[in-house]
Amino acid sequence: MARRPFVLFGGHGINPARHFGGVIMAEYGKDWIIENSVKILETYSGDQITVRQLYYRLVSIGYPNNIPAYKRVVDSTSKARWDNQIEFDAFIDRERTLYGRTAWEPKDLKSEIAHAKNQVKAWLSSYGLNRWSNQNQYVEVWIEKKALQGVFERPCLYKSVALAPCKGYPSLTFLNEAFERLSEVEGQGKEITIIYFGDYDPSGEDIPRSLKDNLSRMGIDIEVERIGLTPEQIAKYKLPGVPAKTTDSRTAAWSGSEAVELDAMDPKDLVKLCEDAIERHFDRDLYQDLKNTEMAQRLKYKAALVEWVANDMPDDQDDEAGA
Numbered sequence: 001m002a003r004r005p006f007v008l009f010g011g012h013g014i015n016p017a018r019h020f021g022g023v024i025m026a027e028y029g030k031d032w033i034i035e036n037s038v039k040i041l042e043t044y045s046g047d048q049i050t051v052r053q054l055y056y057r058l059v060s061i062g063y064p065n066n067i068p069a070y071k072r073v074v075d076s077t078s079k080a081r082w083d084n085q086i087e088f089d090a091f092i093d094r095e096r097t098l099y100g101r102t103a104w105e106p107k108d109l110k111s112e113i114a115h116a117k118n119q120v121k122a123w124l125s126s127y128g129l130n131r132w133s134n135q136n137q138y139v140e141v142w143i144e145k146k147a148l149q150g151v152f153e154r155p156c157l158y159k160s161v162a163l164a165p166c167k168g169y170p171s172l173t174f175l176n177e178a179f180e181r182l183s184e185v186e187g188q189g190k191e192i193t194i195i196y197f198g199d200y201d202p203s204g205e206d207i208p209r210s211l212k213d214n215l216s217r218m219g220i221d222i223e224v225e226r227i228g229l230t231p232e233q234i235a236k237y238k239l240p241g242v243p244a245k246t247t248d249s250r251t252a253a254w255s256g257s258e259a260v261e262l263d264a265m266d267p268k269d270l271v272k273l274c275e276d277a278i279e280r281h282f283d284r285d286l287y288q289d290l291k292n293t294e295m296a297q298r299l300k301y302k303a304a305l306v307e308w309v310a311n312d313m314p315d316d317q318d319d320e321a322g323a
Contacts, residue, residue, distance in 0.1 A: 028063055033076040034085055036061065041090050044267065048092035050147040051077060056263035065242045094146055120309075127301040129294045131160040137281045138182075138190040141274060142166055144198035144207060144262065151267045152197070155274045159282075168203065170211055179218045192222040195277045197270070200229035200241075201259035202250035227277045228270070229262055239264045 040057045041049075055073045059065045063073075080086040132138060139161050143152055146165040156163040166174070182192055194211070198204035208224040215222055234241070241258025244251045262270075 028069070028072075030072075030076045030079070033058065033063075033073055034080045036063075037073075037077060037080070038086060041086065047267075048089065048150060049267075050094060050150075051091055052147050053151075053263050053267075054091070056261045057266075059240055059261075060238075060264045062240075065240065092150060094149060124302050124305055125298075127294070127298040129290055129297070131287070131290075132282075134286050134290050135281075135283055136191060136286070137283075138185045138192045139195060139278055139281045140164055140193075141195045141197070141278070142170075142211070143196070144168060144204055148197075148262060148270070151270050152274055155271050155278070159275065159278045161278055166207065166211075169207055172214075175211065175214050175218065179215055179220055182215070182220055182222065186220055192220075193281055194222055194224045195274070196224055196226045197228045197262060197274070198226070199259065199262050200231070200234060200256065201244050202248050202254040202256070204229070204259075204262070205254070205256070206250055225277065227273055229260055229265070231256070233265070233273075234260050237265060237269060 036058060037054055040054060051074055052070075054077065055063075055070050058073060063069060077086060077091070081088050081090075140163070141152060141156050141161055142164040143149070144166055146167045149163065149165045152163050164170075164174075164178070170178075185192055194208075196208045196211075198207055205226075208226045212222060212224045229239070233239070239260045241260045244254060244256065244259040
């Protein structure tokens with residue numbers, strides 16, 4: 001069945017549900033949701049996202065932003081998966097996680113030997129120095145939304161930077177763990193920066209202040225760099241907003257206009273913002289010094305392992321005697 005053209009309503013700043021004096025000009029029914037969901041999911045190139053992320057991407061192209069509308073997305077995408085319109089593994093549920101694994105597969109000795117040989121080869125060439133070990137700065141990325149963990153994991157892993165999903169205001173337990181971790185870093189004389197991404201709303205703007213104040217109260221001073229969301233980004237990417245929650249005690253004193261969810265941004269834009277923010281704290285000249293040292297040490301590392309395997313590694317009889 002031919003699909004209707006995919007129209008980015010929000011891209012032109014027009015919400016068809018409000019156009020022409022509030023007259024409803026488009027129906028956001030199941031077909032509209034599924035058609036546009038399929039198109040949005042294609043932009044993720046097979047990467048899994050949460051249904052909540054998908055919902056805010058739909059909001060960014062004109063879909064209503066309210067609880068009943070969100071529930072309609074959940075119901076529609078569930079039916080679409082049962083009907084084979086959307087793959088079951090298109091989404092990830094970060095709130096429900098399987099821990100551990102039941103090892104049930106039989107093993108083949110020849111395959112295990114071949115695998116072990118590949119592991120030995122990998123070990124011989126795996127030596128590397130920690131990317132930030134000779135840097136003057138230390139960086140972590142903190143995000144308000146755990147649902148966006150998958151978006152930020154890749155750039156943080158690529159840049160060898162820790163990622164901390166706060167799930168709103170971080171708990172004292174979470175902050176205490178950070179304090180213990182960062183105190184050791186501070187003791188090595190490094191400057192500490194937390195790169196923060198959160199919603200543009202009263203709480204999202206206040207969380208950086210809260211975490212900085214609480215960590216200072218615990219005994220460590222850090223810099224918090226709030227990268228997003230900002231009014232400039234909202235204007236640039238034409239992100240839709242809604243009135244700030246009246247249930248938030250900070251709303252009355254908030255100077256902003258409409259609240260905007262971080263999830264509404266295209267993941268590619270979030271990744272670019274994250275990578276650029278990290279790179280601003282990374283000294284490339286120091287990194288080149290590190291790579292030169294790493295190259296010289298890698299030769300010694302490989303030679304030492306080869307010598308140990310050839311001359312010093314105990315055989316099975318030695319292991320049994322030691323036991």
